[in-house]
Amino acid sequence: MTAGETRASTVGWSGGHMRRDVQIGVVGAGAMGTEHIRLLSEQVPGARVTVVHDPDPARVALVRQRFPHVLPAPTSDELINAEAVDAIVIAAPDEDHESLVLRCLEAGKPVLCEKPLASDSAGCLRVVQREAELGRQLVRVGLMRRFDPVHRAVRDQLADGAVGEPVAMHCTHRVREVPAWFTGDMTFTNAAVHDIDVVRWILGTEIASVTVHSPSGPAVANAAFVDPQIVVFETLRGTVVTLELFLNARFGYQVTCEVVGTSGVVSTAQVASPVLLRQGRRSSGIDIGFQSRFASAYQAELTEWTRAVGGGDQPGGATAWDGYLVTVTAETCVRAAREATRVAIDAMERPALYDPRRDAQLDAV
Structure with missing residues (x-):
């Protein structure tokens, strides 16, 4: 023992x-x-x-x-x-x-x-x-997004077959601003890791390849930090996923995901806040950081x-194996952005310890 x-x-x-x-x-x-x-x-x-x-x-x-x-x-x-x-x-x-x-x-x-x-x-x-x-x-x-009520609800609805088979998924990850020391690579290795995990967890399949599209207009022509960036994931089951990473969005903090199925669509609802009607205007609050959005x-x-x-x-x-795959995928995003090409995920074979069927077999003993 x-x-x-x-x-x-x-x-x-x-x-x-x-x-x-x-x-x-x-x-x-x-x-x-x-x-x-x-x-x-x-x-x-x-x-x-x-x-x-x-x-x-x-x-x-x-x-x-x-x-x-x-x-x-x-x-x-x-x-x-x-x-x-x-x-x-x-x-x-x-x-x-x-x-x-x-x-x-x-x-x-x-x-x-x-x-x-x-x-x-x-x-x-x-x-x-x-x-x-x-x-x-x-x-x-x-x-921690695996414990967020709305993300769990999307996963449960998909698992229950409420929208049929998933054919597409759209995600956004917008942050008010990042500190000066935040590098371009950290867009993927620090921020996108949460979105990568959500894609794998909600869809119940692995990401097979990554493509990164970056804006090329005059606003970012000489920028040291390219923002926003659009990531396209292709999964082993053929689902196409888009992810918008906008880390200096200025207005606040916003994280969403939407799964498009063969018979419906399910998405994360925005966290409710009071709606103020005053002086001819309608307004409501927006989270300014992950601490408030994901407090629960x-x-x-x-x-x-x-x-x-x-x-x-x-x-x-998330297990250690999940942590490994998320990091492998984030590093692949970095490579895809630098090379401006589609890059396949290259990960080691999953050890038996992390096989979900192993838990079922142990429970049956």
Whole structure:
């Protein structure tokens, strides 16, 4: 029995009652880490944040000022191996994700890692291979749109056959603005990863090829950052998907997807806001960032993860394999944009650990 299995039996459910809260350590106390700590502490039943680590003592101090029970860890290794930590949330800088996840695997502890799983597909693959060697899925990647109610509704309607067979899908990802350090490649490797995951998850098939179309008018002729960009995905089942990435749209934040089927269309509804009628004008609010648009998704993601960890179950959400394929596809988008041509996805064969039929077979035993 591994350390993780022993821990799960200690934390798990018995007769419908949890023996104790899941003790969670959080690596990274920046904006995302702090928000995860807040949600886990205030809105996720069965969760208790016990330890936090961040290289910046000021960030840790701010967390402890609001949540005095959270203890500081001098290093990430001390947090990962602490007896007071059953599971870990990683919200550290992207370049640290791979190393941290691998250390969580060696400790036998479940981990929810913010995207990306690693800085590149090679790093993601190392995580996948190590997890496959261990024979247990301990990693989940924070691709939170899978927990958004409207995205789930679109997937459910499609799975129920409400619109027939999908023949086309249209997605938009518009952001008010991105920081000055945001590079053109990050349009795909940082922003589009969520859309890539949604396409795979909703359609239930893999992306086979990528083409990227960029504007070429005078407005972007000499621009260092090309915006917007239109991505065309072709799936293994023949569905054609368009994705508009507009990361300096100025007006606010907007994420949508629409699936066109052989007998109907299903799309994500815009998040409702009050409609104001005043002085001859009609207006309503628009989200200005992902934090407000996907607030309920983050809460649902953490709630499901905590419940599964506490019960010794396998959580829903994106696996390490999903994190790998998303990153491979994003890197293919970068290549397609540079070469201005259609590029096929080249990914390794899926390990048996991530075969969905494997779970069904285990459940039947």
